[in-house]
Amino acid sequence: MGAQDMPTGPVNNPAGGPDREWDSPAKRRLGVMGGTFDPIHHGHLVAASEVAAQFHLDEVVFVPTGQPWQKSDKHVSPAEDRYLMTVIATAENPQFSVSRIDIDRGGPTYTTDTLRDLRALNPDTDLFFITGADALSQILTWRYTEELFSLAHFIGVTRPGHTLANPGLPEDGVSFVEVPALAISSTDCRDRVAKGDPIWYMVPDGVVRYIDKRQLYRGD
Ligand SMILES: Nc1ncnc2c1ncn2[C@@H]1O[C@H](COP(=O)(O)OP(=O)(O)OP(=O)(O)O)[C@@H](O)[C@H]1O
Numbered sequence: 001m002g003a004q005d006m007p008t009g010p011v012n013n014p015a016g017g018p019d020r021e022w023d024s025p026a027k028r029r030l031g032v033m034g035g036t037f038d039p040i041h042h043g044h045l046v047a048a049s050e051v052a053a054q055f056h057l058d059e060v061v062f063v064p065t066g067q068p069w070q071k072s073d074k075h076v077s078p079a080e081d082r083y084l085m086t087v088i089a090t091a092e093n094p095q096f097s098v099s100r101i102d103i104d105r106g107g108p109t110y111t112t113d114t115l116r117d118l119r120a121l122n123p124d125t126d127l128f129f130i131t132g133a134d135a136l137s138q139i140l141t142w143r144y145t146e147e148l149f150s151l152a153h154f155i156g157v158t159r160p161g162h163t164l165a166n167p168g169l170p171e172d173g174v175s176f177v178e179v180p181a182l183a184i185s186s187t188d189c190r191d192r193v194a195k196g197d198p199i200w201y202m203v204p205d206g207v208v209r210y211i212d213k214r215q216l217y218r219g220d
Pocket residue numbers: 034035036037038042043044047130131132133134135136157158159160182183184185186187188
């Protein structure tokens with residue numbers, strides 16, 4: 001996607017004036033990168049890094065899902081494996097952290113719960129929920145959307161093969177960021193491991209070694 005294809009609108013400029021509630025310069029700015037991370041890959045990491053830079057975020061917290069209810073028809077690796085891979089992948093970046101809140105809450109993961117809990121844990125902080133173009137396009141199918149959009153500002157990021165557009169969120173509730181295009185998906189990583197193909201350089205080296213040690217995805 002070229003810059004000329006980016007959706008336009010009044011909220012598309014993160015450097016725009018501090019007149020919006022989510023753009024208060026006095027508050028800490030926390031990015032939230034939610035995902036199943038089965039496994040985490042460089043597409044996730046590059047997206048989070050680019051949004052952190054463009055939106056002047058103080059930190060990005062990666063939040064692996066507990067039970068991703070919209071993937072209940074698919075095999076999902078144990079939460080502890082997904083959590084540990086996320087820790088390994090983010091450990092070297094001082095701006096990145098990992099939260100267990102969705103795993104420890106138990107039950108199906110709803111982002112409204114994630115954001116409510118993060119707000120309680122982080123007073124005086126603006127939350128920026130980062131989501132790829134594919135996930136953003138499905139957001140109106142999520143649970144409890146009536147509260148969802150009041151809890152964070154949403155940032156949709158470009159992803160190869162997907163169109164980035166506002167699926168119907170309040171206009172001042174979503175911004176768009178073009179991130180370096182990496183045509184990597186967790187599905188493709190799992191399929192490659194199952195076939196015996198390499199995933200070096202698609203995921204961090206430590207994640208390749210963890211997958212090998214735990215023999216993940218071999219039977220997929
Ligand atoms: N290559 C990528 N570029 C930009 N955003 C991405 C990319 N891969 C995933 N994302 C976004 O990261 C978030 C978490 O994604 P997720 O953990 O489901 O990975 P995935 O690669 O989409 O997995 P799967 O192939 O199993 O569906 C989602 O918002 C998704 O849109």
